[in-house]
Amino acid sequence: MLRIVSSVSRPTSTGLLGKVAVTTHTPHNGRRSFSSTSSRGADITLTVDGKEVTVPQGSALIQACEAAGATIPRFCYHDRLAIAGNCRMCLVEVERSPKPVASCAMPAMPGSKVFTNTPLVHEAREGVMEFLLANHPLDCPICDQGGECDLQDQSMRYGSDRARFHEITGKRAVENKDLGPLVKTSMNRCIQCTRCVRFANEVAGVEELGTTGRGNDMQIGTYVAKTMDSELSGNVVDLCPVGALTSKPYAYHARPWELKNTESIDVMDAVGSNIRIDSRGVEVMRIQPKTNDDVNEEWISDKTRYAYDGLKFQRLTTPLIKRGDRFVSATWEDALAAIADGLAASGAKDDEIQGVVGHLTDAESIVALKDLINRLGSDNLALDQPGGNAAPVHGVEKADAILLIGTNPRHEAAVLNSRIRKSWLHTGLEVGLVGERADTTYGYDFIGEDAKALSNFIAGKGPFVEKFKNAKRPLIIVGSALAEHPDGKAMYNDLAKFVEKNKDKLVTPEWNGFSILQRVASRPAAYELGFPKFIYLLNADEVDPKSIPQDAFVVYQGHHGDLGAQLADVCLPGVAYTEKGVTWVNTEGRAQLGRAAVSSPGASREDWKIIRYVFSWPIYRWGPLPYDDILEVRDRLWDISPTLVRYDVTEPTSQEIAIAGLKTLATQTGGAKVAGTPLRNLSQTSTKLILYQERESVTMAQCTRAFVKGENYGFTAFA
Amino acid sequence: MSFAKAFSPALREIRIIFSQTGPASAGTRQFIVSKYPDIKKHNPDLPVLIREATGTPARAFARFARGVEQHVELENLSAPEVEAKVAELISS
Numbered sequence: 001m002l003r004i005v006s007s008v009s010r011p012t013s014t015g016l017l018g019k020v021a022v023t024t025h026t027p028h029n030g031r032r033s034f035s036s037t038s039s040r041g042a043d044i045t046l047t048v049d050g051k052e053v054t055v056p057q058g059s060a061l062i063q064a065c066e067a068a069g070a071t072i073p074r075f076c077y078h079d080r081l082a083i084a085g086n087c088r089m090c091l092v093e094v095e096r097s098p099k100p101v102a103s104c105a106m107p108a109m110p111g112s113k114v115f116t117n118t119p120l121v122h123e124a125r126e127g128v129m130e131f132l133l134a135n136h137p138l139d140c141p142i143c144d145q146g147g148e149c150d151l152q153d154q155s156m157r158y159g160s161d162r163a164r165f166h167e168i169t170g171k172r173a174v175e176n177k178d179l180g181p182l183v184k185t186s187m188n189r190c191i192q193c194t195r196c197v198r199f200a201n202e203v204a205g206v207e208e209l210g211t212t213g214r215g216n217d218m219q220i221g222t223y224v225a226k227t228m229d230s231e232l233s234g235n236v237v238d239l240c241p242v243g244a245l246t247s248k249p250y251a252y253h254a255r256p257w258e259l260k261n262t263e264s265i266d267v268m269d270a271v272g273s274n275i276r277i278d279s280r281g282v283e284v285m286r287i288q289p290k291t292n293d294d295v296n297e298e299w300i301s302d303k304t305r306y307a308y309d310g311l312k313f314q315r316l317t318t319p320l321i322k323r324g325d326r327f328v329s330a331t332w333e334d335a336l337a338a339i340a341d342g343l344a345a346s347g348a349k350d351d352e353i354q355g356v357v358g359h360l361t362d363a364e365s366i367v368a369l370k371d372l373i374n375r376l377g378s379d380n381l382a383l384d385q386p387g388g389n390a391a392p393v394h395g396v397e398k399a400d401a402i403l404l405i406g407t408n409p410r411h412e413a414a415v416l417n418s419r420i421r422k423s424w425l426h427t428g429l430e431v432g433l434v435g436e437r438a439d440t441t442y443g444y445d446f447i448g449e450d451a452k453a454l455s456n457f458i459a460g461k462g463p464f465v466e467k468f469k470n471a472k473r474p475l476i477i478v479g480s481a482l483a484e485h486p487d488g489k490a491m492y493n494d495l496a497k498f499v500e501k502n503k504d505k506l507v508t509p510e511w512n513g514f515s516i517l518q519r520v521a522s523r524p525a526a527y528e529l530g531f532p533k534f535i536y537l538l539n540a541d542e543v544d545p546k547s548i549p550q551d552a553f554v555v556y557q558g559h560h561g562d563l564g565a566q567l568a569d570v571c572l573p574g575v576a577y578t579e580k581g582v583t584w585v586n587t588e589g590r591a592q593l594g595r596a597a598v599s600s601p602g603a604s605r606e607d608w609k610i611i612r613y614v615f616s617w618p619i620y621r622w623g624p625l626p627y628d629d630i631l632e633v634r635d636r637l638w639d640i641s642p643t644l645v646r647y648d649v650t651e652p653t654s655q656e657i658a659i660a661g662l663k664t665l666a667t668q669t670g671g672a673k674v675a676g677t678p679l680r681n682l683s684q685t686s687t688k689l690i691l692y693q694e695r696e697s698v699t700m701a702q703c704t705r706a707f708v709k710g711e712n713y714g715f716t717a718f719a
Numbered sequence: 720m721s722f723a724k725a726f727s728p729a730l731r732e733i734r735i736i737f738s739q740t741g742p743a744s745a746g747t748r749q750f751i752v753s754k755y756p757d758i759k760k761h762n763p764d765l766p767v768l769i770r771e772a773t774g775t776p777a778r779a780f781a782r783f784a785r786g787v788e789q790h791v792e793l794e795n796l797s798a799p800e801v802e803a804k805v806a807e808l809i810s811s
Contacts, residue, residue: 374786379731639780639790642736642772651772654739656752661769664759 044110049117061103061114062090070116073125073154075132075241076193077104080297082202087132087193089154091124092116100124122158129159135172135216136242137188144184145243147256151191174219180227181702182234182302183245190244192218196236202425203299203418204230205441220244229707231414234305238288238298247286249306249699254278254285262597263290265584266304267360267577270517271413272586273300277308277578277597284308284578284598294648295586301414302703308578310697314561316573317602327571332603336614338570342553348534353378358540358564362582363591363644364633365574365607369538371625371636372611399423399513401430401471403447403464405454405491407479407517408438413587416517417441430471432457432464435479451487451494458498474505475513496666503659514662517587537564538607539574557610560696572614573604580606581630583637583644590650591643608633722806723757726765729783730809733758734768737777737793744777749798750805777801781808 045054048068055064060083065072075087085105092103095113100120115121133155140146174187192211197220200209206229208222222228228236237247259278266273266287273296276288287308289300319335320327330338343353355373357366373380402420409417417440423429424442431444434454445464447453456462468474476495482488499506499514506513533552540556541564556568559576577584579600585591600606612625627633637644643651735751737744751769758767777793779801789811791804 371786374731374782377785639736640734641768641770642775643770646772652739654748654771657739657748657755657769657771660752660755664756667756667760 044108046108046110046112046114048114055108057108059108061092061094061101061106061108064108065092065103065114065116072103072116073158074104075150075154075191076195078195078198078239080203081195081198081239084194084198087191088128089125089132089158091121091128093118093120125158126160129155130164132191133159133163134165134167136191137171139189139243143186143189143243144246144251145189145240149243150241172216177221178225178227179222179245180229180233180706181699182248182306183228183237184248184251186244186246187219187221188244189242190220191242192220193241194220195239195241196220196245199236199239200228200230200233203422204232204235205418205421206230206233227706231301231303231410232299232418234302235289235299247306249309250286254280259285260597262578262595264578264597265592265594266300267584267594268303268307269301269413270587271296271301271415272584272588272590272592273304273415274592275300275304279578279597282598282601284311295588295590295592296415297419299415299418303414303700306699306703307697309699310560310695311576311578313696315559315576315601315604316561316565316571317604318573319603320565320568320571322569335570335572339553339555339614342555342569343534346534346551346553348553350377351380353534353536354380355536355538356540357538358558360559360577361539362577362580362584362594362607363637364582364630365538365611367633367637367640368608368611368625368627369536372615373536375625376615399429399471399473399475400427401432401468401474403432403457403468403474403476404435404444405433405476405478405495406435406482406485407477408436408440409477409517410438410440412479413517416587430464430467432468435481451491454491455494458494471505473513474502475515476506478514478516493666496662500659500662500666503655514658537568538611540564555614557607559604562695572610573602574607574610575600575604579604582606582608583634583647585644588650589643591645591647593647722754722802723761725761726809730765730781731784732766732768732780732782733805733809734770734780734782735778735793735805736770736772736775736780738773738775739771741774741777743795744775744793746795746797746801747777747779747793750801753798754802779805779808781811 042057043054044057045052046064047053048065049070051068053064053068055067060077062072062074062077072090072092074090076084077087077090083104085102088102090103091100093115094101094106095115103114132151136151140149140152143149146152172188174190176187177185179185194211197209197211200206208226209220209228210223212219212221212223234247236245240246256278258280260280262277262279264275264277266275274290274292276290277284278286278288287300287305289296289298289305291298318329319332321330321335321338322328346352353373353376355369355378357369409420420429420431420440421442424431429442431440431442432447433440433444434447434457435449437446437449445467447457447462447464453462457465476499478492478495482491485491495514533549535552535554537554537556537558539558541558541560541562554568555570555572556565557572557574558564559574559579561571565571577594578597581593581595583591584594608630612627615624627636634645735747737747739748755767755769758765777796778790779793780788780790782788789808791808793801793804796804
């Protein structure tokens with residue numbers, strides 16, 4: 001099994017980090033395919049259970065059986081992982097084969113006759129099941145996998161009706177492993193399918209997880225006790241077909257049949273991962289990934305999966321008005337009246353009225369706030385971070401050379417990072433990096449860490465230049481950190497000129513190779529809407545308190561009482577992403593609809609409605625905003641940018657328009673001075689990445705202690 | 720009207736919406752390629768939002784003080800006609 005895994009692994013990234021610009025492999029020119037999926041061969045036809053089926057050559061037999069509509073039980077086989085063939089559950093009968101064959105490890109052959117429903121197959125499955133259960137503990141009633149356990153389901157369906165287990169010595173016992181605060185282990189239950197090992201090695205790039213021993217003594221683990229330091233570790237919980245790996249924060253909280261499933265969109269980063277929110281009553285119990293091949297395949301990052309417990313703490317549930325130095329809860333009428341008085345008393349007019357949009361704000365609320373601020377005569381709209389120019393990240397898997405500038409996607413967009421790794425493993429992708437060195441889970445050529453290194457690269461000096469030049473589909477990914485950097489302007493200027501010079505490769509009708517990685521969910525939507533001593537903070541918690549004048553009247557609208565709320569004169573309770581059905585735009589520019597999973601706490605309301613009603617009072621002469629329901633808000637979005645209501649697709653930017661924009665960018669940033677400070681990644685520890693919901697999350701706090709500070713967090717006792 | 724000058728301060732934002740490939744938006748695309756750099760050069764702080772979506776009708780919006788918006792349809796117009804329409808829109 002491990003042999004198969006290692007055959008797809010390129011050298012470990014850690015081995016390359018110390019060196020500058022190493023060639024990881026010989027470049028293969030001209031044979032790179034359009035996408036990273038393997039090229040489709042000719043189709044072959046075979047017969048499954050008397051039914052003819054045509055599949056592409058090279059498919060596994062199990063895929064052919066699936067295509068023919070025959071369900072094959074399996075434990076180790078998984079569509080997105082390498083094939084191991086060690087659980088033997090997928091045995092089928094093939095004509096002229098002396099023994100049943102494992103359909104996952106057997107390629108489909110033209111003309112072969114396959115039977116999946118014969119007495120031989122039934123007996124084989126029963127036998128395999130009996131072997132698997134021989135060492136599986138009978139603790140289903142206290143096992144967290146109960147109700148969604150493959151072993152449970154398949155033993156009911158394919159297993160024997162009685163046990164022949166009479167060993168006097170009892171079952172095999174395996175010590176539990178400590179994989180950190182997220183993944184709980186119960187290794188007695190493990191059936192050695194090695195899905196977790198393959199996931200960790202191939203997708204997550206954590207190569208510590210593996211198997212030791214053989215036969216009855218085979219164990220999954222890290223050999224030397226170690227936590228699983230990966231930002232995708234939670235996915236092994238989903239992959240585990242039994243209860244060996246379960247979610248620690250979710251342990252003993254709920255059973256799957258009690259949960260209501262709601263498909264929605266994640267907001268912890270700007271990838272816009274598709275998620276399923278599992279809730280019971282008004283409580284979010286857990287977050288699971290939802291498959292979307294265009295966005296997150298079927299993985300989500302740990303932050304996405306585990307930060308939900310922050311939704312239960314420090315919530316704003318009623319409007320609050322500041323009296324003296326403390327907040328007093330109030331009714332909506334009183335709060336809105338207080339805002340009206342505050343606006344009048346502050347005497348703010350035109351650009352003295354400011355709207356600030358924070359991290360977790362949806363497109364509907366942003367447009368409502370923009371319209372509101374515009375109606376008040378102001379154009380003073382800001383994000384709670386210095387701005388940048390938007391261009392989405394896309395086509396990562398199609399690129400054959402990627403230049404990362406000032407970003408570490410591993411922490412800024414973990415799922416995107418796994419795609420770069422996938423491409424790096426399977427297609428010979430070349431990666432270059434300008435910025436702070438980091439372990440990215442793939443090897444890269446380190447170019448330098450400041451603006452000077454970038455201009456050297458653009459001038460054609462250095463080893464990565466050649467590779468980038470030879471690439472058919474080069475891609476530049478600029479981190480959003482660049483816009484915040486003092487040399488950001490100069491670097492943008494360099495880049496814009498570079499892209500314009502190489503436009504025949506970088507900006508063609510099919511390929512746009514210049515992109516910016518946003519790292520916060522509201523960011524792409526806000527840029528799309530054009531945001532630029534009365535301050536309206538909409539979910540904005542990263543505001544510098546010094547930037548708010550003493551005598552300004554501050555309204556904070558959001559769902560957590562955090563940094564932004566401290567500064568406010570009036571707090572209005574909004575709702576969190578699990579409680580509203582709104583539009584989110586991911587870093588590709590893909591608009592997706594989230595859905596409300598649970599009701600909102602207390603007197604809180606959907607954000608766009610609050611903004612709609614704040615100034616709908618007759619004392620204002622401009623009247624209410626011109627929308628009464630969410631469909632009318634979306635009509636308004638369509639007027640501003642039609643892409644915001646084109647769900648689930650990415651709209652390309654046309655070539656000539658992109659060039660015109662880049663030219664302007666080059667002229668505007670021309671003459672910017674270079675200070676030469678190195679770029680720094682916004683790493684795990686940086687408060688910038690910790691959204692306020694995460695600050696309230698106990699699980700995330702434990703992760704910081706375990707992975708960032710490396711403390712022994714004393715969780716082993718519960719394992 | 721020439722676009723190579725600063726616009727009235729009452730004009731707060733221009734949005735041009737059109738299709739990347741649709742023939743009905745061809746004039747608008749050409750207008751942007753030729754005039755956008757000029758507009759930005761003389762009005763560096765004016766937000767000019769160019770938004771493309773497949774098959775969307777070509778339109779231009781101008782936002783003036785206090786959120787008042789005007790818009791014109793640019794569907795099936797040639798580049799000079801688009802220019803005239805937009806000029807009319809932003810001076811209204």
